[in-house]
Amino acid sequence: MNPFTFQAPSNILFEVGASKKIVDLAGDYGARRVLLVTDKGVRGAGLTRAVEAGLAAAGLALIVFEDVVADPPSHVIETAAALCRDEAVDLVVSIGGGSALDTAKLVAYLAKTPDRLDDIYGVGLAKGARLPLILVPTTAGTGSEVTPISIVTTPSTEKKGVVSPRLIPDWAILDPELTLGLPPHVTAATGIDAMVHAIEAYTSRVKKNPLSDQLARKALALLAANVRTVFRDGGNLEARAEMLLGSMLAGMAFANAPVAAVHALAYPIGAIFHVPHGLSNALVLPHVLAFNRPAAEPLYAELAELVRPGYRAASAADGAAAFIAEIVAICRDCEVPASLSAVGIREADLPKLAEDAMKQTRLLVNNPRDLSHDQVFAIYGDALAGRAVSA
Structure with missing residues (x-):
């Protein structure tokens, strides 16, 4: 017998047009203020438009952080987390590639706990609470929407990982339509x-x-x-x-x-x-x-x-x-x-x-x-x- 532990998200939705259901999920969490974590390319391509319009129509306050970049540097994550705290966000949604999803995981965690990013690099060091989290990939690649891992680029250009079950989202939303525009x-x-x-x-x-x-x-x-x-x-x-x-x-x-x-x-x-x-x-x-x-x-x-x-x-x-x-x-x-x-x-x-x-x-x-x-x-x-x- 080889003992093992297996962890996965509580909820996965795989469906053409699935991203349109984010508004209903936000209502299930009683959210009033939502942070959308994405990047300028994804937002400019219109991939967040339907979700943004749906949240607005539902009367939710939407705060957008679109400054995610590839291989997200620590300062970008810390800036987004500060915005999340300052805006009293109660739900984090991310639509984008792996960098956006990795950023959102850490933002949802850092905005809810007193932990500093520098203190949680490694395995199992992030042990606090986090905000509700919904992840929506726009690439078929990283699998970040179902993993307990976020990869960060430090000021010394070293890549470090935060690995913790706390980073596994509440919902992974897989909408193939959002990947159609990938070059x-x-x-x-x-x-x-x-x-x-x-x-x-x-x-x-x-x-x-x-x-x-x-x-x-x-x-x-x-x-x-x-x-x-x-x-x-x-x-x-x-x-x-x-x-x-x-x-x-x-x-x-x-x-x-x-x-x-x-x-x-x-x-x-x-x-x-x-x-x-x-x-x-x-x-x-x-x-x-x-x-x-x-x-x-x-x-x-x-x-x-x-x-x-x-x-x-x-x-x-x-x-x-x-x-x-x-x-x-x-x-x-x-x-x-x-x-x-x-x-x-x-x-x-x-x-x-x-x-x-x-x-x-x-x-x-x-x-x-x-x-x-x-x-x-x-x-x-x-x-x-x-x-x-x-x-």
Whole structure:
């Protein structure tokens, strides 16, 4: 018997047009003053318009914080939390990508407790109350709408996480219509990000469990079957819905069986060079998979049959090779840049990247294979040069 703990949101609503029901949910909480956390791009695209109009029509006071940026810096989160307190908000709603959702989680918590952000980095340190929280993703990628995790960029450009059940929302609202406008390159990056969540949850060394395994497998099957379609045809609502569902399931998986070295190596790329998180993951993914293969080969072979429907591996070695080859093909077909140099990273940047990646001990402990500083440096070197991954 392998004991485990599994945590998930109390309520999930998956439906075309589901975001229109936020007004009714606000009424269920008796809310009178609502903070909407989003970013200028999402709001400018009109994705919050219906919710804003509905809240106004219901007579609720709406305060909008639209200054979220990618890889949210600590000062942005603290500013939003101060606004939430000053405006006596009683419900936090977020519509946006992972950065907006991560920001909203911490705002709902910090506005309700005396805790300082600097004091709750790590696992289980946020123990106080929070405001009611409704999260609505506009990308099929981060799964943040169902996780107890918020990632923050510190003033020193280090990425730190706050991990606590207090950050799990009251409602996760999945509305595929809100993802229809994503441009192809964002669709690809966020979709591959969700695939990484499923893969790393399934191979996580520390907390892998039967529930996370089933969620990760279903998520990866949905994502692999649809990511090329939504990249080519962003208006395909059915495929968009499958991607959003897969992203959410992957989020539930990695919330309980945490991610590992792909994320550990991706975080410094995003924090230092402001490369979007999903793209940062995609750039190092094939190289980390190749490194992990000696320790994860049987699990990779099991996943091969999900990303290549109908495939049956003759051996674990063949299956692992097929799995890595298919992931490389998906990255290629979705036009992920072939190297770190394509996003402006130089050889002189690798020591800093490796140094910062090694600080991600919360993630590296989950990796199926231990990594040294020199091995991390070598993986970055392979990714910088765009070396072909040998499957």
